[in-house]
């Protein structure tokens with residue numbers, strides 16, 4: 001790859017990461033005073049066990065190992081190359097967003113329990129982001145993380161939204177990585193890039209991060225009762241539906257894995273739902289045919305919006321407006337579907353079993 005192309009590409013992928021789009025990962029700010037006040041005494045024993053795991057840092061060497069990709073597959077298939085890049089850029093944005101948020105919380109509080117866990121989680125996310133950047137660098141398109149941190153728009157989220165949303169994104173991240181890893185273990189010929197070989201240990205980091213958020217919520221049970229259940233329901237649906245739409249926008253990637261994106265997504269939902277029963281008082285019924293139909297309608301409406309945007313023009317602008325209203329209505333219908341009640345168990349701590 002010549003120098004000029006490589007320079008342009010660096011800017012493009014950084015630009016892609018900086019852009020704020022509806023479904024792209026965001027960067028967050030929050031009310032740090034609420035984190036200062038968190039009291040984890042009600043879950044002290046489990047907390048201390050978890051902290052010892054973080055201290056052990058078993059994945060310290062894992063992300064230092066060299067990756068030596070054979071890029072011929074990607075070079076021969078430009079569509080796959082494009083979708084793989086899209087996956088890496090959106091993943092690095094999500095990893096780095098976690099890193100920045102956890103670091104910001106740590107810097108802004110004195111609460112020793114919370115500061116310590118945030119420091120460990122920022123350490124892990126920084127490694128993950130750095131590792132993805134290594135892969136991007138080998139493709140000649142590294143993201144400028146300093147620029148991303150400075151230029152990315154930040155969204156303010158109340159602390160409780162941070163607990164629900166980051167808990168879910170950590171656990172769904174675990175479910176996504178482990179499902180891909182297990183699939184490629186069975187079909188090694190489909191592993192078109194070595195980064196997927198890192199996923200097993202990697203997803204255990206994400207699993208632990210989810211445990212920390214689960215304990216924070218369990219220490220304050222009112223977060224999991226009353227009208228907060230409406231928020232939990234909202235975040236479950238938002239996270240699941242965003243993932244569904246995003247994964248279906250990368251058909252080439254799943255074809256290369258030899259996976260059906262719908263099957264993959266429902267497997268990830270099943271794992272995430274099962275895990276989230278450790279802390280959430282309700283789960284979504286993702287097997288309900290109306291749920292499945294609603295997700296398909298959401299996907300179609302989003303594809304139509306993207307098409308109208310691409311075509312441009314005044315007519316398409318109105319069309320996009322109408323489609324956005326339609327997306328809202330489908331989302332509300334999905335939100336109002338019956339959920340399943342869950343009795344939260346006494347102990348939060350769990351070992352990954354997938």
Ligand SMILES: [Fe+2]
Pocket residue numbers: 095098124125128205206
């Ligand atoms: Fe991560």
Ligand SMILES: [Fe+2]
Pocket residue numbers: 098125170205206209
């Ligand atoms: Fe994480």
